[in-house]
Amino acid sequence: MRKRKFWGWGYEDQGLTPQEHRKLADRMAQRFGITGLTVSAPPTIDRIAMRPPRIAAPPALAAICTTDAHERASHTYGKSFRDLVRGFRGEFPTPPDVIAFPRDEAEVVRVLEWCDAKHLVAIPYGGGSSVAGGIEAPSSGDYHGVVSIDLAKLDRVLEIDRQSRAARIQGGIFGPALEDQLKPHKLTLRHFPQSFEFSSLGGWIATRSGGHYATLYTHIDEFVESTRVVTPTGIVQSRRLPGSGAGPSPDRMFIGSEGILGIITEAWMRLQDRPAFRAGASVMFANFMQGAAAVRAISQSGLSPANCRLLDPGEAANAGAAHDGSAVLVLAFESADHPLDVWMKRALELCADHGGRAPDPTSAANDALATHEGAAGAWRRTFLAGPYIHDAMVAIGMLSETFETAITWDKFAEFHAQVMERTADVAKRVCGQATVTCRLTHAYPDGAAPYYTVLGPARRGSELEQWHEIKTAASDLLIELGGTITHHHSVGRDHRPWYDRQRPEGFARALRAAKHALDPNGILNPGVLIDP
Ligand SMILES: Cc1cc2nc3c(=O)[nH]c(=O)nc-3n(C[C@H](O)[C@H](O)[C@H](O)COP(=O)(O)OP(=O)(O)OC[C@H]3O[C@@H](n4cnc5c(N)ncnc54)[C@H](O)[C@@H]3O)c2cc1C
Known part of the structure; x- marks a missing residue:
């Protein structure tokens, strides 16, 4: 059976080859003017020391439960940089004791009954792609064990x-x-x-x-x-x-x-x-703020493009979408019903109003996606390869992670400038040198969702402390400057300190009451969102 990696993204046979790792290391060394980036081998399960399971499934559930080491390690962490580093190092101090794979809803009910009766932490588990500590066992509490409830068999x-x-x-x-x-x-x-x-x-x-x-x-x-x-x-x-x-x-x-x-x-x-008509274009802007002004105009025009992602010059260069210092807006319209040339034409006019140049607008009335071509295609390929490269960055000793937020347009310019400058300062201090880049992933009539990527050489053995310092500074800023701690990555355990500051206290009381009504013994994912 094909197995997923227990420490990283994808299946065990997926990811960068040794040659590709080496090439990535050389590219990073060149970019940051450093030497000595070595490629470490990923961990193997037989070398992982985990505490023995503290509980056993009752006989009635034994057939759908396992304490297999690969499964326990796979269900310990999500997929953030912090998770990948710990997994890559082979550190698994708090694995779930048992993994349950219910085959239908009745079995979900029975697993939860068992957890409730025995005071076991119950962690719902989907794909385990959380980047906010959402599926990790709490490190404290008076629970007798931890059960990860993997829903992979509810797949129809x-x-x-x-x-x-x-x-x-x-x-x-x-x-x-x-x-x-x-x-x-x-x-x-x-x-x-x-x-x-x-x-x-x-x-x-x-x-x-x-x-x-x-x-x-x-x-x-x-x-x-x-x-x-x-x-x-x-x-x-x-x-x-x-x-x-x-x-x-x-x-x-x-x-x-x-x-x-x-x-x-x-x-x-x-x-x-399913969409049958598409129109796509990559629009170049002299700088990010001009592009952002165009994104605002499009968001407020009622045109509603399916794709409207603005890459700053650093992101555009990393994606191979532009190498001349331009910001790039990846723009696409889709419809099952009608051609979109009129929509695209108007969106490009709005871009032109803000200095946008679109060398290659394309449209198609079939599945040959217009956005596969040109700068948009380059961005899309990087987007899909991203999770595998994230793993490889850990293997070559680079610090590579993202954080994301949303902010209204009235505050956007000042917010973005401050986040870029102050995060870059901290990242450079922590890593010696580092880049912070940004893209707008989602746009609204009243604001946008900026998504920041931090990249710099890590010190082997100190990656967690390094990222903690950058992440804490960045998160403090997001809250201080009026943004949200997450636009779509969720709160989990990792964002709790800032979510607690963002959320109104009256709402926290209501959420605790709802939790108490549905989960009176506080077994479900304790520590995520609120304390039970
Ligand atoms: C490379 C990468 C790219 C990503 N890109 C995006 C992106 O584009 N957009 C985005 O929004 N997020 C993104 N994420 C974050 C993550 O993929 C999302 O949060 C996703 O929705 C999590 O789904 P999952 O099935 O993996 O949930 P899990 O990671 O398994 O769980 C996440 C949380 O949901 C709970 N949960 C899971 N299933 C259930 C259920 N059936 N019932 C109740 N609770 C449940 C868990 O307990 C946990 O708290 C990305 C993550 C990675 C690693």
């Missing part, structure tokens, strides 16, 4: 309502399987986070993930028609409705609940016809 589209264009889908399904099962019906969810390959529908809903759409339907939220959630006190199922004004939305309580209120076993999701 159960029912399709063609008339309303919606489907009932199981929570553990990964992106590719979900789209494969919708394809014969000529339908799509069209939610493509960068982690699409190894993340699940339940995980997307639980973390309010941000997908392919750069405007309008930016988060998974808009596609959720109803949810079905198993909690320690029973099942909560909302009614399927296209819209409703009947009080606070039950779905909205579970969307973004990060596994602390219950396990999303199913959801009815709003679908779309």
